[in-house]
Amino acid sequence: MHREAVIEVSKFARLTFxxxxxxxGAVWAACWLVGxxxxxxxxxxxxxxxxxxxxxNTLRVIVPLVAVMVFIPINAMxxxxxxxxxxxxxxxxxxxxxxxxxxxxxxxxxxxxxxxKEDITPRGADALMFTLAPIVFFAPSIIGVIPLLAAATNNHxxxxxxxxxxGIFYVLAVxxxxxxxxxxxxxxxxxxxxxxxxxxxxxxxxxxxIPLVLAVITICLMAGTLDVVKIANQQAAVPIGxxxxxxxxxxxxxxxxxxxxxxxxxxxxxxxxxxxxLVAAVLLALCTVLLFLIYITGACAEVNxxxxxxxxAESELVSGYNTEYSGIKFAIFxxxxxTNLFVVSTIAVVLFLGGGHGPFPGFDxxxxxxxxxxxxxLSGPIGWLFNSLIDGPTLVAALWVIIKAYxxxxxxxxxxxxxxxxxxxxxxxxxxxxxxxxxxxxxxAVTFLRELV
Numbered sequence: 001m002h003r004e005a006v007i008e009v010s011k012f013a014r015l016t017f018x019x020x021x022x023x024x025g026a027v028w029a030a031c032w033l034v035g036x037x038x039x040x041x042x043x044x045x046x047x048x049x050x051x052x053x054x055x056x057n058t059l060r061v062i063v064p065l066v067a068v069m070v071f072i073p074i075n076a077m078x079x080x081x082x083x084x085x086x087x088x089x090x091x092x093x094x095x096x097x098x099x100x101x102x103x104x105x106x107x108x109x110x111x112x113x114x115x116x117k118e119d120i121t122p123r124g125a126d127a128l129m130f131t132l133a134p135i136v137f138f139a140p141s142i143i144g145v146i147p148l149l150a151a152a153t154n155n156h157x158x159x160x161x162x163x164x165x166x167g168i169f170y171v172l173a174v175x176x177x178x179x180x181x182x183x184x185x186x187x188x189x190x191x192x193x194x195x196x197x198x199x200x201x202x203x204x205x206x207x208x209x210i211p212l213v214l215a216v217i218t219i220c221l222m223a224g225t226l227d228v229v230k231i232a233n234q235q236a237a238v239p240i241g242x243x244x245x246x247x248x249x250x251x252x253x254x255x256x257x258x259x260x261x262x263x264x265x266x267x268x269x270x271x272x273x274x275x276x277x278l279v280a281a282v283l284l285a286l287c288t289v290l291l292f293l294i295y296i297t298g299a300c301a302e303v304n305x306x307x308x309x310x311x312x313a314e315s316e317l318v319s320g321y322n323t324e325y326s327g328i329k330f331a332i333f334x335x336x337x338x339t340n341l342f343v344v345s346t347i348a349v350v351l352f353l354g355g356g357h358g359p360f361p362g363f364d365x366x367x368x369x370x371x372x373x374x375x376x377x378l379s380g381p382i383g384w385l386f387n388s389l390i391d392g393p394t395l396v397a398a399l400w401v402i403i404k405a406y407x408x409x410x411x412x413x414x415x416x417x418x419x420x421x422x423x424x425x426x427x428x429x430x431x432x433x434x435x436x437x438x439x440x441x442x443x444x445a446v447t448f449l450r451e452l453v
Contacts, residue, residue: 008094011102012085018104019078020402023071030070032389035063035158064146064162072142072339077107079338083413090417111331119327122190129188134325134332137181141339144174148343151228151350154397158389167228168220171347172213175302178340179205185333186321197320200310200424204301207431208308212298214439215291218446219253219351222288232355236364240265249359254292254352256285259453280452287442287449292352294439296408299344301431303337306416310424345408346401353404356397364400368392 039056046052081096081103088095096106121127147170150156150163164170179201186198223231235251237244238258245265251258263281267274301308312320322333349355358364371392378386422430 008089011097012082012089015085015102015104016082016406019081020406023074023078024398024402026074027067027071028389030066031063031158032385034066035060036388060158061161063158064149065142067149067159068142068145073335075342076335076338077111079342079409080110080334081107082409083338083416086410086413087417090414114331114334115328117327119329120324122324124190125324126188126190129184130324131329133181133185133188134329134336135181136184137178138332138336138339140174140177141336141343144171145339145343145346147171147228148346148350151232151355152346152398152401154356154393155229156391156394163227163229166226168216168226168231168347168351171228171343172216175340175343176205176209178336182321185325189321189324191324194321194323197312197323201304201321204304204308204310204427204431207428208298208301208435211294211431211435211439212302214436214443215295215298216347216351218291218439218443219288221443222253222257222446222450228350228355232350232357235354236357238262246361248361248363249354251357252352252354252359254288256281256288256453259284259450262453277453280449284446284449284453287446288352290438291442291446292348294435294442295348295352297435299348300412300415301427303340303344305341305412307419307422308427309421310427341409341412342405345405345412348408349401349404354400356400358396358400364393364396368396371395 039059042052042056042059043049046055084106085095085103087093095103097103099106099109121130146162147164147167149159151167153159155163182201183198186194186196186201189195220226220231223234225231225234231253235253235257236246238247238251238261239245240262245261247258247261249255250261259281260278263274263278266277271277304310304312312322322330325333369392371390375383375387375390375392
């Protein structure tokens with residue numbers, strides 16, 4: 001049994017590496033083509049220069065949208081396969097392993113099957129609203145993730161246009177739209193199970209969006225900004241006196257945003273209030289850990305993940321709000337659910353887990369310098385190809401974001417494999433009677449403790 005488990009884990013790891021390589025290779029190729037190759041060709045070919053400049057600048061501006069449009073479908077296919085294989089691993093089963101080597105192409109086959117299925121609109125349904133619902137549910141997944149690209153790539157030049165001064169406010173505003181699509185789909189289906197699922201989704205979103213937003217606001221208050229790039233970069237180093245000291249793991253917001261490092265530094269310097277500041281820093285770190293747990297809980301509820309999947313609840317509502325959907329419309333709902341899970345995981349990485357910065361002080365700089373040295377040694381067309389888009393800091397930041405985000409996705413899959421579904425009364429009680437009061441208390445506590453440190 002132990003040997004079989006090791007084999008299955010190695011297969012899952014191999015599947016992950018292959019698919020992640022496919023995903024980000026495709027995104028890199030698309031960004032290079034639209035942001036580097038085509039503008040360079042236009043600048044050298046078209047006249048007058050003003051017209052060529054206008055076209056090349058337009059292409060560079062749409063690079064973030066192109067990256068997201070390429071990333072979302074391939075990433076969703078991988079996440080579906082990863083969830084099925086991980087669930088099989090956690091429950092001692094095989095999982096999909098027939099289509100392609102070790103089942104690598106299973107979700108590609110499923111996607112083709114869904115696209116060729118008949119698209120049925122139920123008798124008595126509101127056809128327009130029934131069709132618009134999946135679009136309303138899916139569209140925010142595309143536009144909501146764009147500001148996070150700058151934070152995930154160390155504010156790379158091609159994605160700097162996507163960096164907004166109020167980026168996290170924009171992401172939260174857009175992320176509240178999908179519930180409208182769920183309610184639309186449930187009501188327009190002319191089906192009692194779908195309607196109940198849609199109403200459950202609305203009640204769940206109202207209940208759990210409050211603690212989630214309060215957790216995010218608290219971190220933004222602690223960081224002093226709504227800019228996702230600034231929030232991520234603040235976690236790389238801690239200001240001590242006139243210097244910014246790399247803090248690694250202790251600089252992340254989940255552990256107080258460097259408060260422990262500042263308190264220990266004051267203690268070493270012999271400050272008279274050092275012991276008091278150390279106690280405040282420890283309490284602040286405990287508060288931020290609780291905020292992270294509140295965010296993860298609220299995020300799982302927002303994207304309808306077990307144990308908060310009451311809008312679907314197969315044992316009660318058949319399939320909830322998407323019971324009557326088939327073909328490509330069902331595929332859009334399916335695609336958006338997994339994309340939303342990745343988006344909330346990426347938000348958690350940027351706000352709480354250091355963004356594109358690693359847990360080891362000094363490691364990122366050394367790794368980036370090594371990558372730059374290797375890239376500079378390349379020559380000819382290959383050298384231009386790699387140096388035109390890749391640079392050390394961007395690659396290191398992107399790799400850390402990928403590792404952290406997919407780790408949270410695997411954690412969500414583990415939760416699905418181990419926890420039962422809440423009853424609807426338990427779900428509402430947990431949100432209103434526990435999470436909301438606790439998040440309000442933590443907001444006040446973090447505000448005061450940050451000033452004391």
